[in-house]
Amino acid sequence: MFDIANHLKAIHREVGTGPAEGGGEEVRVVLRRTYAAPVADVWDAITDPDRVKRWFFPLTGDLKPGGTFQLEGNAGGEIRRCEPPRRLTITFGGPTSVVDLHLSPGSADDTELEFTHTVPIEMAGSGAGALFVGPGWDGALLGLALFLAGEQIGDPMAAANSPEVREFSRGSIDEWVAVVEASGTATAEETDQGRQMALAQFAPGES
Template sequence: MIDIAQHLKAIHREVGTGPAAGGGGEEVRVTLRRTYQAPVADVWDAITDPDRVRRWFYPVSGDLRPGGSFQLEGNAGGEIRHCEPPHRLTITFGGPTSVVDLTLSPGAGDDTELAFTHTVPIEMAGSGAGALFVGPGWDGALLGLALFLAGEVFEDPIAAAGSPEVQEFSRGSIDEWVAVVEASGTATADETEAGRQMALAQFAPGQS
């Protein structure tokens, strides 16, 4: 059984807007943080070793090195912009202006602090409500990683994402992201509700 409430609470979420790095307009930033009860080297290996990634996320292929590219089976692909083992990975995700930056830092004892930021141009996100297009999906990925590191391995992680438990987690995740967007002041009520409906249809269709 998945402790849904505990896993929802374990993720810190933020939404913000501001000037894009290096200029070129405004961007929307979605930030997640979570602590894992595993050493940095193990968490890094779990997110970069293709044989391990497929056991909690998606099968991945490509030229997996800085300057190379990757493709998640049935999902997005991108370029590997920066790789500094075992602490930092920067990639594009689904397009050159959609950038994911992930850092790992030692926590208390053997714990690992994971920080994850996904930025896109405001023109792509529309407003801070664009966080609802990606935030619940990243919550699901962080859940999958937590279960994997705890030794709960699914034969088919993609199929497991459709289970009633994970659907319930996704519904709770959407509620959390709606609250974060509302608190951020980066979207209107109508934009937030439209994002919520889209997120329900995409991430928790059995819970709408």
């Protein structure tokens, strides 16, 4: 059993909209979390397939800039930027869905991980689109935290359906709803629809 409340509080969440690099508007979802491990270890845990499969999904591909990757049973994409041990930029599920991950050393041999996922407004619909991905990324950051701390919860796929992780996911959805509401990037109706879709995906059976 892990401390659900503390793991929820450990993640900083943001939602925003703004101009996209190639024109148009995008929705930006940002997460930050600090890990009690050095940068090199965190980088290795998120890029070494033998370690990734122990807390996330089995990972295959040509894992270098310009190469592609595939997460078993999940999304794949292109590796656009890889600068060990600090920066990784990939597409995730499509060429306009971009994930940028940045690691920074802390003051006590720990690491701050900043994670940004951007998609066109046409894909997200509004800032409420954060509810389609945010709780899933929260779960990934939780899995990484437990793995780095040596507190693994068994097979990651089986763990995703455990009572503890389902409770974490319900709390995560509540946190993302609050962030979307505070951001002013979605209507109340859009936010409620996003919440219902998130519950169906990440915490089925809840309402």
